Ligand SMILES: *[C@@H]1O[C@H](CO)[C@@H](O)[C@H](O)[C@H]1NC(C)=O
Ligand SMILES: *[C@@H]1O[C@H](CO)[C@@H](O)[C@H](O)[C@H]1NC(C)=O
Ligand SMILES: *[C@@H]1O[C@H](CO)[C@@H](O)[C@H](O)[C@H]1NC(C)=O
Ligand SMILES: *[C@@H]1O[C@H](CO)[C@@H](O)[C@H](O)[C@H]1NC(C)=O
């Protein structure tokens with residue numbers, strides 16, 4: 273158990289360093305187009321992309337994120353059949369489906385975006401990591417930024433704030449029925465970064481009028 277804690281601590285220190293690189297623009301992120309911008313959220317179109325997913329059974333968002341991230345970190349550090357080292361990418365995304373877990377708890381999956389070099393051929397994770405590749409087809413999300421730490425205590429509130437903003441916008445009826453209440457928390461900051469932290473809450477929106485005729489591409 274102590275050994276496990278130490279390994280997680282080392283992983284977090286490394287992530288901290290990687291996030292400094294990210295701030296310098298040296299880290300890959302999935303590309304998107306801004307389709308619509310409001311004061312407190314924006315609607316983005318993401319293209320097809322391949323991610324590595326760590327499904328987690330836990331009651332807590334924070335514990336689920338730590339557990340999933342730790343498995344993904346081992347994978348990118350070389351715990352794959354090719355012994356490939358895979359550069360860190362951001363954000364780390366935790367998808368949350370309320371009520372879909374055991375005893376009506378939430379179901380969680382932590383997602384790692386594969387760098388361009390590995391998009392077409394993701395290295396196969398070692399089986400004990402229980403990871404699986406995930407093709408995230410082109411989709412639109414409404415994204416709302418929030419500062420500080422993403423915690424069990426505040427993520428539901430952040431998701432509700434986004435739902436409220438959407439309900440008052442032209443996207444009121446555009447939240448995808450297929451994802452229900454599902455939302456994701458995207459984290460861009462390292463665990464030890466105390467100021468200037470960036471997180472987002474994402475909700476899928478219907479792609480019918482979410483085209484690539486957007487304002488700006490990132
Ligand atoms: C994205 O993936 C879908 C489903 O796999 C496919 O039909 C579509 O052609 C892909 N689009 C691009 C731009 O690759
Ligand atoms: C992994 O190794 C196999 C066999 O050596 C090779 O065919 C494949 O291209 C490698 N995949 C990656 C992502 O490097
Ligand atoms: C993702 O898409 C690629 C290319 O279309 C396909 O070979 C692969 O099997 C898909 N992976 C999953 C997990 O669906
Ligand atoms: C999206 O389409 C719906 C119905 O077609 C329309 O009411 C809404 O205004 C559109 N939203 C935007 C942002 O264009």
Ligand SMILES: *[C@@H]1O[C@H](CO)[C@@H](O)[C@H](O)[C@H]1NC(C)=O
Pocket residue numbers: 441442443444445
């Ligand atoms: C959303 O749907 C409701 C019920 O059909 C309708 O009254 C409302 O005007 C719609 N809102 C928007 C922004 O399209």
